[in-house]
Amino acid sequence: MPRLAPRIDDVAAAHRMFAAIAAASNEVAVFAYLDHERRLLAMRHSPARDAMSVRLPIRQVAADAIAFDAAALVMAHNHPSGDLWPSDADVAATRTLDRALAALDVALLDHLVVTRSGVASFRLLGLL
Numbered sequence: 825m826p827r828l829a830p831r832i833d834d835v836a837a838a839h840r841m842f843a844a845i846a847a848a849s850n851e852v853a854v855f856a857y858l859d860h861e862r863r864l865l866a867m868r869h870s871p872a873r874d875a876m877s878v879r880l881p882i883r884q885v886a887a888d889a890i891a892f893d894a895a896a897l898v899m900a901h902n903h904p905s906g907d908l909w910p911s912d913a914d915v916a917a918t919r920t921l922d923r924a925l926a927a928l929d930v931a932l933l934d935h936l937v938v939t940r941s942g943v944a945s946f947r948l949l950g951l952l
Contacts, residue, residue, distance in 0.1 A: 829864040832856065832898055838936055839943040841867075842900035846938045853901040855885055857894035858933070865892045880917040882924050889930045897925060900936035900943075908944040910937050915951050922952060 832838050838856070841864070845852050853870040868888055870881055889897060899921070901914075910918075914937070922932040935946040946952035 832858055832862050832864065832933070835934065835936070835943065835945045835948060838898050838900070838934060838945075839938070841898075842936055842938050842943075845900065845902040846940045848902050849904055851901055851904060853880060853899060855888065856898045856900075857889060857892040858896040858898065859893075860895040862896060862933075865894055880921060882921050885921060886924055886928060886930075889925060889928060894930055896931040896933050898933045898936070900938050902938045904939075906939050906941060908937055908939055908942060910935075910944065910946060910949070910951060915946075918946055918952060 830837065830841070832841065841856060842854055845854060855868045855870070857865045857867070859865055866888070885897070888894075914935075918932070918935045925932050932952065933947070935952060937944040
């Protein structure tokens with residue numbers, strides 16, 4: 825019997841999926857595409873432009889969501905500085921992505937900031 829992909833039902837499950845990026849020395853963004861049951865369909869990584877910023881490729885994320893027939897998406901990026909609080913640029917880019925995905929009927933469930941000391945959820949912080 826084939827093994828089902830993991831369900832991403834809460835911040836803890838998402839954090840486990842993205843925990844490995846906490847150790848990266850440069851910022852990296854990761855996008856997890858989910859089906860209607862919040863099961864993982866695919867993941868993509870976006871390379872860092874430099875040590876302290878990451879590219880948010882909205883067109884590519886939207887194209888991937890369509891290609892994977894995703895119903896939802898969870899994204900994460902790391903802060904090598906250890907600061908869990910999202911920057912103003914993080915918030916603005918996330919809101920832009922949320923609007924773009926909503927137009928495609930794809931829900932942006934959360935955006936996590938991952939560090940060695942923990943995780944911050946845009947959803948739980950009221951930023952999404």
